Amino acid sequence: MTTLQLKNIVKRYKSQTVLDDLSLDVADGERLVLFGPSGAGKTVLLRLVAGVIEPDEGRVLIGGEDMTDVDAEHRGVGMAFQNFALFPHMSAFDNIASPLTATRSSKDAIAAGVHKVAKLLKIDHVLSHHPKALSNGQKQRTALARALVGSPPLLLLDDPLRNVDAKLRFEMRLELPRLLAAEGATVVYVTQDYKEAMALGDRIAVMSQGRIRQIGTPQEIYNAPADIEIARLFGDPTINLLDVVPQKSGDGVFVELSNVRVRLADYDGDASGKSCVLGLRPETIVFVDASAPGAIPVTVEAETPLNEKTVTLAMTARGREILVSRPAGTPGPAAGPAHIAVNGAQAFLFDKASGRLLPRADIASKRNGEAA
Amino acid sequence: METTSPIERLLRAVALTLVVVFFMFPIFWIFLMSFQTNETILTIPPSIVFSPTLSNYAALITGKLQTAAGTLDIAFMRNLGNSIFLSVASVAVALVLGVPAAYAFARHKFKGSEDIAFTLLSFRFAPPLLVLLPLTQYFQWLGLSNTYFGLIWVYQLICLPLILWIVRGYFEDISADVEYAYRIAGHSWFATFRKIALPLAGPGIAAAGLLAFIFAWNNFVFALVLASADKQPVTVGALAFVTSSGIQYGQIASAIVLSVTPTLALALYAQRYLVEGLSLGAVKG
Amino acid sequence: MASTATLRKPASGFRISRKMLPYVLSLPALLVCIGILIPFFTAVIYSFQRYRLSQPWARQFNWGENYLNFVTDPAFWNTLKVSLLYAGITVALELLLGLGIALLLQRRSTINNFISIMLLLPLMIAPALAALMWKLMTNPSFGILSYLASLIGLNDFRWASSPDTALLTVILVDIWVYTPFIMILLLAGLRSLPTQPFEAAALDGVPRSFVFFRITLPMLTPYILTATLFRLLDSIQQFDIIYAMTQGGPGNTLTVFQVEAYLNFFQSTNVGRSAALLIILWAITYTLSNVFIKNWLRLRERARGEA
Numbered sequence: 001m002t003t004l005q006l007k008n009i010v011k012r013y014k015s016q017t018v019l020d021d022l023s024l025d026v027a028d029g030e031r032l033v034l035f036g037p038s039g040a041g042k043t044v045l046l047r048l049v050a051g052v053i054e055p056d057e058g059r060v061l062i063g064g065e066d067m068t069d070v071d072a073e074h075r076g077v078g079m080a081f082q083n084f085a086l087f088p089h090m091s092a093f094d095n096i097a098s099p100l101t102a103t104r105s106s107k108d109a110i111a112a113g114v115h116k117v118a119k120l121l122k123i124d125h126v127l128s129h130h131p132k133a134l135s136n137g138q139k140q141r142t143a144l145a146r147a148l149v150g151s152p153p154l155l156l157l158d159d160p161l162r163n164v165d166a167k168l169r170f171e172m173r174l175e176l177p178r179l180l181a182a183e184g185a186t187v188v189y190v191t192q193d194y195k196e197a198m199a200l201g202d203r204i205a206v207m208s209q210g211r212i213r214q215i216g217t218p219q220e221i222y223n224a225p226a227d228i229e230i231a232r233l234f235g236d237p238t239i240n241l242l243d244v245v246p247q248k249s250g251d252g253v254f255v256e257l258s259n260v261r262v263r264l265a266d267y268d269g270d271a272s273g274k275s276c277v278l279g280l281r282p283e284t285i286v287f288v289d290a291s292a293p294g295a296i297p298v299t300v301e302a303e304t305p306l307n308e309k310t311v312t313l314a315m316t317a318r319g320r321e322i323l324v325s326r327p328a329g330t331p332g333p334a335a336g337p338a339h340i341a342v343n344g345a346q347a348f349l350f351d352k353a354s355g356r357l358l359p360r361a362d363i364a365s366k367r368n369g370e371a372a
Numbered sequence: 373m374e375t376t377s378p379i380e381r382l383l384r385a386v387a388l389t390l391v392v393v394f395f396m397f398p399i400f401w402i403f404l405m406s407f408q409t410n411e412t413i414l415t416i417p418p419s420i421v422f423s424p425t426l427s428n429y430a431a432l433i434t435g436k437l438q439t440a441a442g443t444l445d446i447a448f449m450r451n452l453g454n455s456i457f458l459s460v461a462s463v464a465v466a467l468v469l470g471v472p473a474a475y476a477f478a479r480h481k482f483k484g485s486e487d488i489a490f491t492l493l494s495f496r497f498a499p500p501l502l503v504l505l506p507l508t509q510y511f512q513w514l515g516l517s518n519t520y521f522g523l524i525w526v527y528q529l530i531c532l533p534l535i536l537w538i539v540r541g542y543f544e545d546i547s548a549d550v551e552y553a554y555r556i557a558g559h560s561w562f563a564t565f566r567k568i569a570l571p572l573a574g575p576g577i578a579a580a581g582l583l584a585f586i587f588a589w590n591n592f593v594f595a596l597v598l599a600s601a602d603k604q605p606v607t608v609g610a611l612a613f614v615t616s617s618g619i620q621y622g623q624i625a626s627a628i629v630l631s632v633t634p635t636l637a638l639a640l641y642a643q644r645y646l647v648e649g650l651s652l653g654a655v656k657g
Numbered sequence: 658m659a660s661t662a663t664l665r666k667p668a669s670g671f672r673i674s675r676k677m678l679p680y681v682l683s684l685p686a687l688l689v690c691i692g693i694l695i696p697f698f699t700a701v702i703y704s705f706q707r708y709r710l711s712q713p714w715a716r717q718f719n720w721g722e723n724y725l726n727f728v729t730d731p732a733f734w735n736t737l738k739v740s741l742l743y744a745g746i747t748v749a750l751e752l753l754l755g756l757g758i759a760l761l762l763q764r765r766s767t768i769n770n771f772i773s774i775m776l777l778l779p780l781m782i783a784p785a786l787a788a789l790m791w792k793l794m795t796n797p798s799f800g801i802l803s804y805l806a807s808l809i810g811l812n813d814f815r816w817a818s819s820p821d822t823a824l825l826t827v828i829l830v831d832i833w834v835y836t837p838f839i840m841i842l843l844l845a846g847l848r849s850l851p852t853q854p855f856e857a858a859a860l861d862g863v864p865r866s867f868v869f870f871r872i873t874l875p876m877l878t879p880y881i882l883t884a885t886l887f888r889l890l891d892s893i894q895q896f897d898i899i900y901a902m903t904q905g906g907p908g909n910t911l912t913v914f915q916v917e918a919y920l921n922f923f924q925s926t927n928v929g930r931s932a933a934l935l936i937i938l939w940a941i942t943y944t945l946s947n948v949f950i951k952n953w954l955r956l957r958e959r960a961r962g963e964a
Contacts, residue, residue: 072555079556085549089571102558219646344498384746388761388772395776398833402790414799472662473686480679497890497946498697501915503934505922506699526688536686541886590783591916592897607785611901614789621793628789632782639781647841 001031002063002153002186004049009058011044011210018044019055020210021255031180031187033201035194035233040207043082046146046156049188051075063155073102078185080153082159084143085129090102091144092118093127099150115330117145120179137168148183153186161196170333194234206230224348228355231279231348237311237323239282239348246349248272257315260296265345266360278360282311282325287333290340295339298322303332314340396583399632406626413621437620438558447601448627451609455631458595458605459588462524463581466531473578474536478543479551503529504597511598518600526594531584538583542576543569579645586635586646606631663765703932710926723933732909732917738936740913743824744893748963754832754886755839763847775846780837788901791830792817802904815904820910827911830898839884846880847873879952881925886949890942914938 004026011019020043026032047053049060051072067075078099086095093114102108118124121141131139144160161169161176177200180187191197198218205215206226207256214226225231229256231239244255246264253267255279256276264271288295298314301321305311312324313334322363327334347356353367376384376439405413405423431437432448450592486557507526516522543636546569554564570577599605639646707719727733758776761767779787794802795816806814817826850873858868873880896915899905905916912920914934921931 050552050556052555071561072552072558073558075556077556077559079553081549081553083547083549084549085553087550087554087568096557098554099557128579146553160399328589375834387757391758391761392772392775395779395837397831398787398790398794399778399782401794405793416799416804418799418801418804422670435689469686473683475680476679483920484781497942497949498892499915499935499938499942500702500933501896501918501922502939503693503696505918505928505931505935506696506703510696510699525689525692529693532686532690534851538905586781590781590786592783592901596900597919607783607897610786610789614792621796621799624789625793627788628793631786635781635783639777640774646777647845 002185003028003061004154004186004188005059005061005064006045006049007059007061009045009048009055009060011041011055012049013054014120016354018210019048020294020341022212024212024215026186026188026204027101029184029186031177031189031200031202033197033203033204034188034190034207035197035201036192036213037233038192039209040206041210043158045207046079046158046188046190049154050077050079050156056351075154076150076152077154077156078147078150079314080143080147080158080160081155082161082162082190084131084139086134086142086146087138088131090130092123092129092131092138094132095142096127096145096149096231097129098146099152101149106183113365114145117149121148136164138162140168140172148179151183151185154184155180155187157187157189159190159192162192168227169196176200196200197232206233224357224360225279226357228277228279228350231350233280237282237309237325240278240282240285240322241350242278242280242322243352244276244278244349245273246271246276248303252343258296260294262294262342262344262347264347264349266347267349269360271349272356275352277350277352279350280322280342281346282323284324284343284346285322285324285340287312287324288339288342290339292339292341295342296342298338298340300333300335300338303334314338343348386479387395391587392602396567400495402625402628405622406629407408408622408625409544410622428574428622429630431623432630437467437503443594446623447611448606448609448613449546449657450602451604451606451613454609455589455605456634457520458523458527459585462518462527462588463523463585464532465590466528466584467577469531469569470535471539472565474539475543475565477536478540479548479569490521500529500593501597504594517598518603523595523599523603526598527591529590530587530591530595534584534587535580536581539573539577542573546572550635553616568592575645578642579648582638582642586638589635661956685913698933700932703928704890704936706929706932708932710922710928719929723929724937726930727933727937732912733934736914736917738822739911740938743828743831743895743899743911743913744889747828747835747892748854748888749886749894750828750836751832751836751839751888755884756843756881757838758842759847762844764846767830773841776837778839779834779836782834783893784834784897785901787834787845788827788830788898791826791833792902795826818907820907823903823907823910827899827902830902831892831899834898835888839888842884842887843877843880846877848875879955882952883949886945886952890945892940893941893945948955 004024006022006024009019010017011024017266024032034045044053048055049062051060051067051070051074055068059066061067062075062077086092090098094119096114097110100113100181103114114125114127118180119128123138123141123145126134126138126142129138131142134142138165140160144157147155147157155198161172164172168185173196180200189200190202197372201218204221206213206221208229209316214221214230216224221230221263222234224253225234226243232241242257244257245255246255246267252263252265253271254263255276256262290297296316301313303310303312303313308328309325310328310330310332311342312323312326314322316322323342350356351358396618403410404420404422407428408422409425412422419591421654435446435449436443437446451642504526509526511522514522516525550572551564552570554568555561559567589605590607591605597605599608600611604612606627610624613627614624704723705718705720706716707722708716742754750820782790789800791802794800797803797813797815797818799817803814803816806812817823854872854876855868858872893913894914894915896919899913899916900919903911905912905920909917915938918931918934918938921927921934
């Protein structure tokens with residue numbers, strides 16, 4: 001276990017700035033997920049930490065020690081690549097053993113180390129194969145084993161589940177947290193899959209365009225996305241976004257949806273009168289009887305199953321599309337007219353111009369703490 | 373595309389036959405000549421039916437040529453030895469110098485790397501005599517005239533650019549991640565070069581080395597200008613042999629056969645590498 | 658165990674820094690090449706001197722005189738003419754022949770692959786030795802080609818020994834040696850073309866001549882350009898075949914640039930003129946090679962993009 005600090009990292013390729021004055025602290029033993037769309041700079045950041053590329057500006061500190069000018073082989077990190085990057089001319093055994101041979105361990109110690117991690121990853125039966133003869137899943141496990149075998153204090157995993165099929169990814173998503181916990185290493189994990197990020201991260205750093213846009217626990221990011229883009233990236237089905245102009249009335253702030261007032265309990269008067277975007281998570285919307293308080297009339301257009309959920313596409317009177325999700329197997333309305341109710345306490349308000357989340361009264365203090 | 377008429381197929385077959393005859397006949401004919409005595413060679417009309425003799429080869433290998441006027445010494449085996457030594461040594465030197473440089477060009481886009489690569493490439497296209505003629509004088513000053521060392525150095529003019537350009541292409545084809553992975557596993561750049569880059573570029577290095585060997589072997593002008601008889605390779609030696617032996621046509625033919633056999637054998641043995649190297653050298657770089 | 662204890666420390670002692678490494682790796686190769694570059698500049702100096710090996714005392718700068726003399730020197734114009742003629746004819750014929758053979762061998766089959774390997778062989782023979790082979794075959798007293806010529810009524814056909822046919826003969830040898838080179842490049846090009854356009858054309862019943870001129874040729878153009886320029890650069894500098902076959906003769910029939918420069922240097926010992934000739938040749942090849950390298954790099958980028 002060790003710590004990782006990045007201080008004001010800048011990396012440019014030609015005229016393009018890939019990492020833009022980026023700073024990051026990873027605590028001892030923490031699992032930090034770097035999440036973001038492709039091209040955000042996640043992979044470059046990981047390679048910078050590994051030491052195979054150099055930053056133009058800024059420092060990389062591992063365990064408090066400045067490693068910026070230290071070659072990759074002396075940094076003592078383990079890394080798994082998205083494309084596996086196995087050595088094609090070596091057997092799986094030699095691939096996995098490569099971090100051990102570098103330290104000139106004895107033959108027996110190397111064999112013992114390789115077999116132990118191979119058994120853990122269930123690839124002990126294919127150790128004599130060359131990468132060409134391995135299935136995709138076995139390649140991925142070999143790459144992971146190679147990263148783990150030296151018990152590195154800092155483990156860098158570059159989207160290791162990207163290139164394996166859905167079934168395997170699901171299995172590994174369950175298996176990895178246990179494995180990483182057993183390792184006890186500090187982990188930086190890159191992914192483009194929000195579920196993976198939520199499942200694996202102690203904290204998630206959301207990156208785009210070479211900057212960290214938000215950093216926090218999975219719950220913080222899901223429940224208080226810093227801007228519209230992040231809100232959209234986390235959540236499946238995608239969050240509903242509706243243009244609204246909040247109004248102030250005696251007891252607080254409300255928005256009008258199909259002439260039904262929805263009170264936004266978390267917001268105070270600052271938001272009123274501004275052009276805003278209302279964010280409603282599909283799972284916070286429920287179907288109700290027409291007589292229920294706050295019932296908004298809609299037309300049910302279509303229904304599709306999505307994993308363990310059922311997603312309904314509904315249309316408001318003004319023609320706005322709204323996605324509603326509920327646990328699979330629970331009863332839902334038939335196609336045609338229906339009513340929904342929105343929980344104003346779970347809604348987000350974003351400033352339309354900047355896309356930033358408007359501060360909420362009750363958790364504003366907490367959010368400020370994170371951003372600092 | 374598969375619907376070809378019988379007439380077209382016939383025409384294609386005839387055309388291909390003509391092509392094969394044109395390109396193969398000289399090799400075949402000289403090969404036959406090398407087993408003929410001068411009397412057989414001078415018979416008109418020429419015939420492919422004759423009683424073969426090994427006397428031409430025997431004369432070349434023993435280095436003694438029996439003529440009506442007496443015994444003549446032939447240095448041809450010496451030329452053959454020179455060719456082997458010069459080509460092997462030149463390719464070895466070019467590999468030792470060129471492979472690391474090719475790796476540097478492929479992996480590190482350092483300042484001026486493209487300019488340097490261009491300059492090296494342009495050697496391939498400069499008239500060799502432009503360098504060779506002044507070099508004769510420099511070699512005299514440096515005491516390199518008619519030395520193997522000097523010749524091997526000049527042979528780098530052909531071998532180095534070839535190796536640089538072909539091998540560089542192969543290094544560029546290796547995924548950088550694979551090398552990164554080995555570095556991160558705790559190995560130095562040199563270990564990575566030796567254990568990852570070299571084995572993975574192996575076929576390319578073999579192709580480049582093979583091609584460089586053939587080009588070195590076939591070179592004529594370098595040794596013509598810079599070497600005296602005792603250091604000359606077969607290309608120059610054979611020409612001198614023609615002049616000195618006069619009408620010993622059978623021996624000339626067998627000398628040619630001995631001179632071209634190594635490159636032809638290599639070409640047949642490793643033709644796949646060769647085609648790849650040739651088209652890489654020209655198309656892919 | 659302290660958290661940083663497992664970190665491997667940089668080895669002490671000599672270590673090549675990351676920034677220096679590429680220079681260190683390429684330095685030896687560069688040094689060797691620079692050693693060869695020096696004579697190039699010497700040649701430039703020679704070309705501006707009156708310099709004869711037979712009269713070393715008269716050596717002095719005459720600036721552009723060597724070049725100016727060329728204007729009124731019929732031998733120079735002959736050299737230029739023969740060189741261009743030789744390069745133009747050989748490359749044009751080799752291109753046509755190479756393309757034809759490549760088209761004949763385009764389909765992958767055992768026999769086609771076998772033939773294409775066989776055709777490689779002339780390219781593997783040293784041009785100087787190839788010239789000797791053809792010299793034996795065109796010998797007036799026993800050469801098989803002279804005999805064949807007499808069969809079709811060309812008695813006393815003198816091949817390289819006659820000024821009328823010397824150029825034709827060396828061109829024939831050049832074609833024999835170098836056509837396979839163009840053939841291989843174009844064959845590689847043809848076989849790497851995407852198949853869909855051809856299948857579509859065949860389905861639509863498009864005439865084959867149309868397919869060839871409108872699809873095959875345009876798609877093959879980069880390969881043809883590369884092969885042509887590559888050969889042109891070699892051919893205009895041809896020395897081996899011509900020197901081994903005729904030493905530039907008979908007379909001055911075949912005194913192409915490099916042969917003329919060689920004879921000037923070693924026979925007339927006129928170093929200044931020899932150097933000036935080579936500089937002019939270099940200027941021609943430099944121009945051609947710049948065009949060539951640009952085209953080559955484009956092709957290379959494309960090959961890489963597709964890979």
